Amino acid sequence: MKAKEIRNFYINEEQSVYLLSHRDAKKHRQWLNICIKQLTLLGYKNVEMIGSGAFGFVFAGDDDNGLPWVFKFSRITLAQSVRDRLEDEAYMLSQINNPLVPTFYAFERIKKQGILMMARAIGEDLEKVSLKTGRFSAAQIMALAVRLRNVLIDLRSHKNGISPQPIVHGDIKPSNLVWDANTDALSLVDWGSSVYAQLDSDGNPVASNFMDLMSGDLSTTNARMGDVYFIGEAQMSGEQSSPRFDEQGVAATLYALASAQSCRFGAQAIPASSLGLPKELAKVIDGMLSKSKAQRDDAGDYFMRNITTMAKAYLPELDKKQKKADIPFWYGKAEQPDTVVYSSRKQFLRQADHNQQLLDINDAQLDRYYKEFLFDTGDTEKAFLASISRLAKYPVVGGLSFHWKDESMFVESSLIMHDESLGDAFSDAINNTVMLAQAINQKGLFKCCLFDARKTIQLERDGTGAFKFDSLPELEYEVVSMKANDITRPHSYFEDGKDPDEQLQLPKKVIKCVFELNQIHHTGCIIFEALPDRMKIHHYYRLLDSSKEVEFKRLLNKLMQYAVNITDVGVAGFMKLPYKNTREFSLCEQQQEHYFPKNPKLVSL
Numbered sequence: 001m002k003a004k005e006i007r008n009f010y011i012n013e014e015q016s017v018y019l020l021s022h023r024d025a026k027k028h029r030q031w032l033n034i035c036i037k038q039l040t041l042l043g044y045k046n047v048e049m050i051g052s053g054a055f056g057f058v059f060a061g062d063d064d065n066g067l068p069w070v071f072k073f074s075r076i077t078l079a080q081s082v083r084d085r086l087e088d089e090a091y092m093l094s095q096i097n098n099p100l101v102p103t104f105y106a107f108e109r110i111k112k113q114g115i116l117m118m119a120r121a122i123g124e125d126l127e128k129v130s131l132k133t134g135r136f137s138a139a140q141i142m143a144l145a146v147r148l149r150n151v152l153i154d155l156r157s158h159k160n161g162i163s164p165q166p167i168v169h170g171d172i173k174p175s176n177l178v179w180d181a182n183t184d185a186l187s188l189v190d191w192g193s194s195v196y197a198q199l200d201s202d203g204n205p206v207a208s209n210f211m212d213l214m215s216g217d218l219s220t221t222n223a224r225m226g227d228v229y230f231i232g233e234a235q236m237s238g239e240q241s242s243p244r245f246d247e248q249g250v251a252a253t254l255y256a257l258a259s260a261q262s263c264r265f266g267a268q269a270i271p272a273s274s275l276g277l278p279k280e281l282a283k284v285i286d287g288m289l290s291k292s293k294a295q296r297d298d299a300g301d302y303f304m305r306n307i308t309t310m311a312k313a314y315l316p317e318l319d320k321k322q323k324k325a326d327i328p329f330w331y332g333k334a335e336q337p338d339t340v341v342y343s344s345r346k347q348f349l350r351q352a353d354h355n356q357q358l359l360d361i362n363d364a365q366l367d368r369y370y371k372e373f374l375f376d377t378g379d380t381e382k383a384f385l386a387s388i389s390r391l392a393k394y395p396v397v398g399g400l401s402f403h404w405k406d407e408s409m410f411v412e413s414s415l416i417m418h419d420e421s422l423g424d425a426f427s428d429a430i431n432n433t434v435m436l437a438q439a440i441n442q443k444g445l446f447k448c449c450l451f452d453a454r455k456t457i458q459l460e461r462d463g464t465g466a467f468k469f470d471s472l473p474e475l476e477y478e479v480v481s482m483k484a485n486d487i488t489r490p491h492s493y494f495e496d497g498k499d500p501d502e503q504l505q506l507p508k509k510v511i512k513c514v515f516e517l518n519q520i521h522h523t524g525c526i527i528f529e530a531l532p533d534r535m536k537i538h539h540y541y542r543l544l545d546s547s548k549e550v551e552f553k554r555l556l557n558k559l560m561q562y563a564v565n566i567t568d569v570g571v572a573g574f575m576k577l578p579y580k581n582t583r584e585f586s587l588c589e590q591q592q593e594h595y596f597p598k599n600p601k602l603v604s605l
């Protein structure tokens with residue numbers, strides 16, 4: 001089927017749709033619907049949006065012959081130079097002929113909107129699988145390692161006529177690997193960072209790059225930025241492109257999936273050698289993730305040469321005990337939340353940004369890096385923050401506070417999960433957060449609130465700055481009755497003084513209300529995000545003493561009455577956790593070694 005003409009439609013910036021203003025949310029939904037309608041008008045059936053990334057939106061639909069197609073659109077909000085890269089992506093994809101890579105169909109440009117069309121890889125991406133299942137088993141990691149190594153061999157041996165012309169994918173990571181559980185088929189998608197390698201894996205110039213050789217221009221890089229959570233140091237610092245980039249992506253992917261994290265940065269605190277993998281495989285992954293280039297390259301060479309032999313090891317699935325989370329959580333019955341996390345990370349990351357010269361704000365990935373991390377921090381701190389973001393990918397509400405002191409780290413928490421089937425995977429996510437926190441060696445405090453974006457109250461301001469509403473919106477709450485002896489346990493009140501991130505001056509009456517609420521046994525959080533044109537009030541409340549419901553409701557109502565008098569702009573919030581008896585953890589720089597048992601028949605995990 002020939003690619004049919006597509007007319008003028010594009011996609012705006014995506015955010016958690018529940019946090020957009022009513023108008024923007026409507027516009028966003030309209031864009032998505034227009035795209036679906038247009039693709040349907042063109043004759044594609046069962047059109048749906050299947051993914052989105054930093055650069056684009058991805059739709060799927062079936063053609064006349066029932067073959068599944070994918071349509072990738074670049075984000076309209078990105079600079080034109082960045083959006084033009086979709087065409088380069090189309091070109092690189094068209095160069096590859098590998099069973100693990102979706103076939104290229106067409107590239108169309110309508111006005112400024114490029115659309116890349118290709119075969120659909122059936123299945124679910126491995127980041128989503130990892131969020132559902134938690135840590136991958138040793139056998140799964142080994143099997144994936146062999147397949148990825150074979151793709152790397154194929155990319156390295158790409159030729160232009162008879163000249164070697166190795167290709168770099170440049171963005172290998174779990175969310176770019178689509179896996180079909182029914183057929184076990186695996187696909188490597190997203191060729192947006194792909195280039196012809198300038199150097200071979202030994203660091204010698206690739207002969208077919210004759211233009212570079214002739215012009216003597218051997219210093220500039222053609223490398224594209226991949227995902228900063230997964231790429232290696234050489235790619236991050238803009239070195240010339242080489243097949244080593246993809247070795248790094250593969251190592252980071254295997255590590256992230258084996259440990260149930262969403263980045264590579266945890267490897268110092270939670271090394272691959274602590275994850276129950278076969279010793280040889282664990283050592284090779286840790287070597288590839290090492291800070292020393294020589295060690296990385298040696299381990300990479302060893303991986304490429306020996307993984308198929310390593311994969312002959314007998315790796316049965318071991319009997320899993322039910323996982324236990326290091327921080328307790330409870331299951332809630334209410335409707336599944338659309339979780340968003342707010343944290344005090346700016347305060348937490350107080351170091352200077354030494355690498356500003358690397359930042360090219362035109363690049364969407366770096367933009368994200370800059371926005372999310374703000375400062376150049378240590379790897380473990382980055383991994384810790386990424387682990388907090390991972391918690392928010394689960395349907396969970398609640399709060400966490402981490403307090404680092406001389407000898408130990410203290411955690412106060414209140415976490416309510418809304419999907420029991422994700423319990424084990426969520427336990428892995430929590431335990432990673434704790435292990436990473438144990439490895440952080442700086443005194444201080446970190447807090448975060450997880451709330452349901454669907455419940456966020458939004459109030460628009462009129463021309464004078466006053467908020468518009470017909471009737472005063474109500475703060476919702478749940479009532480959970482606790483046992484009488486639980487109620488008498490003391491509980492902590494989390495009002496941590498002036499936070500430098502909280503620039504919003506709350507009216508005194510609002511603060512007084514929060515203090516009065518504190519007399520009633522409950523957990524919850526409330527965050528006021530006052531913008532020039534509107535205010536968002538994020539919140540969740542759980543009343544734990546049902547006998548006080550009338551008073552509780554009255555105070556929440558009063559709180560809203562005073563909140564609508566907020567004139568200032570900025571963010572401020574309160575979080576309340578249930579008990580004073582916090583969990584204490586010793587500090588631990590690195591988790592101890594733990595390998596797959598030599599005699600698996602005798603052991604269960």
Ligand SMILES: Nc1ncnc2c1ncn2[C@@H]1O[C@H](COP(=O)(O)OP(=O)(O)OP(=O)(O)O)[C@@H](O)[C@H]1O
Pocket residue numbers: 050051052053054055056057058070072102118119120121122125171175176178189190191192227
């Ligand atoms: N050919 C395909 N078949 C099936 N799913 C695909 C295909 N291409 C992309 N996807 C899905 O869409 C998601 C986003 O696509 P892609 O990674 O290409 O976009 P991106 O904007 O470049 O993302 P990133 O932020 O990861 O760079 C992928 O994670 C994957 O789940």
